[in-house]
Amino acid sequence: MRAPAPELQPLVDRLSRRLPGVAVTAYDGSRSGPADASTTLVIRTPTAFARVLRAPRGLGLARAWVAGDIEISGDIAPVAAHEADLHHPAVAAGLLTTALRVTARRGFRDLATAGATASEYRAARPGRHTVGRDRAELDFHYGLTADFYALLLGSSMTYSGAMFTKPADSLEAAQDRKHARIGEKLELGAHSTVLDIGCGWGSLLDHAETTFGSRGIGFTASREQYEYASRRFSGRSGVRIEYGDYRQLLPVPGITAAASVGMYEHVGERHSPAFFSLVRRSLRPGARYLNQAITRRESGPRRLRANAFAQRYVFPNGQLLPLSRQLADLDRAGFRVLSTESFGESYARTTGAWLDNLERNWDACVAAAGLERARAWRAYLAGSRRRFEDGSIDVTQVLAEAR
Template sequence: MADAASRLTALAEESLSQPLPVRIRAWDGSESGPPGAPVLVIRRRRALRRLLWKPGELGLARAWVAGDIDIEGDLYEALGRLAGLLWDRDPEDSVHPVRDPRARAFARGLLRIAGPWPPPAPPGEEVRRRSGPLHTRRRDRQAVSHHYDVGNDFYALVLGPSLVYSCAYWRDGGTLEEAQRDKLDLVCRKLALREGDRLLDVGCGWGSMAIHAARHHGARVTGITLSREQAALARKRVADEGLTDRVEIRVQDYRDVDDGPYDAISSIGMAEHVGSVRYREYADDLYALLKPGGRLLNHQIARRPEKDEDAYRIDAFIDAYVFPDGELAPLGRTLTLLEEAGFEARDVESLREHYALTLRRWVANLEQHWERAVRATSPGRARVWRLYMTASALSFEHNQIGVNQILAVRPTDDGGSGMPLRARRWTASAGDA
């Protein structure tokens, strides 16, 4: 194969009707494309066969996870340049794989370069085909295990000492650990936690929120997770902090909690796993577990509304490699379902830019500790996390997705909320809520 890079560049530009925004370096050592641009390294011809057999995002993701392709240079810049070709194209402008002659010509040209071998097997990190109803207890346990049970040591390298896997709350300067502490304290103040209050932390992760609420606000906390690895480390951290009399960690589905009422509920970065078919049930269950006048803090990633919501499709890479069965909903839809369950929404705060900053710190941690991270999990899994966190940071920065804290109240029988007249007093200092 002589000068594969030039052949691939010409083929791609003819199909796209525009210049490629990155250079290509092929397996034969040849290069083509704009000088000084990030380099898409195609290490093996197998990468092209992945695209032939699974055109689009999933084929590219398989090639990335398997190490068949890589980026030389700034990954953020490379993904930003490629976004218009891969993710930001209007569906009406996309080529149809059967009807569009450009797509057929591209496939024929790729076949001549790639060779007529059978499709390569997907990388082992990919979730196998699933069947049956979405978001049953069993299927949710499997999905959570895929994402979270990849090694506590791996997550400690990426997340840092705070072990908080959700958007931090940044002030001017400061470390990731300080920003995560400020986020946890913001949640506690929005919930107006007081000494002896019962807090249910839904999706408690490695116990950071439960520990903070107990140590700094005197709450009695029940934390629940479906991840056994998370629960084991969370219990150890609680014991090391001397808080076993105030914090209980359970491996339990939110649908099976029956020991309410609670004074407050925190759900931080968990509701994305619930799914549209179960979201009203989720809202109903949390409402039933709160005492009248109790508060819910729902911290959740949101997508932008689609012109045709029925046409919405889950991201193929995220579903196959990151969050199986995970779904993002528009903010308005989430608010509507919470209100239909009986909640009164009292405050919504967007933390979109904060999540972009958080993700960039996580990516930096992963890159800094790359060899250790690979040993803690696998090369493919580490590559999955690097790609998804980098792409997610760009999505938050470009306002393609957001993240919001919704503070809601279960009203008392006479309609009372117990909220202060100055709705955002919690932003001033601890104890003002």
């Protein structure tokens, strides 16, 4: 008697057509795609379909990936490059139909365990930013230990886009170049006291002190970052680190320049005008402020505006705004914009370097963050690199002067 054909073969064929060069296999023996593919997407368990049935608009697939019901062996880049194709109506309809059929055949018993995964951040609807809520969300994102971020970011301990200019540039050299560029734009020197809003682990302040001789004040609302940066500058009188929300700590009298590098994404659209107003009140007329932030196109895909995967697993309540909104809010707050410099192609290389670090140090990253969080970061970094490469998102330094 001839064995029955694998029931998932039509879906596997459809997925393979949307993922050129990627092999697709499933637990029932279905297979499609190149036999010698360097990347294979594997549907490992029927629970993957129950997850899709419970959350059919992308979140279910994300949960299946994080939980290990779907696996990618080999290079993740070819899947990330065609991730948008998996949202094609024909693919989505085929996936949902298959999910219903498979789950029903199993008596819907998989639905009970196919909800939120253990590492998922379950918050109220994104968009609201209160001091308490932002602190909880920052603790989720940055609360992973400094050991994890050291493995991910390398010795620079800098979690923002670097500036690469040569093919042979190391990540550390590119981050040093970015810090030097900021210092030059702000005209830092021995006379300067620079405020770093969202100072992370203190790398920009360290560069400002050691390279330009500047004094510095750093703000962070992450307890982990505060403790790390405080230890870093212990015994160094030129830099002070403060723990708290910018709404509680600003304005700060007596500073001569200010910067915010990779923090504006946490502010939110509704609070953008107030944020820039608080910064402006800390500066004398003529003093300079630099804002580095990831931006999205004004008319970009809706999934970039509210990415369910990133909101749940990596960056809760993070929001990317168009550059035009930043410039308008700076103007209203009393700033004159002096220059803008975009370098998304360098951020693509930055996220690629972080992804290489993650994969090279995989076992140690899993030990530091847990398997689900490590898997989430792998997908997040691969997807971010692709979006910088295709121009869906960019990163811009805006240099402004207080009027």
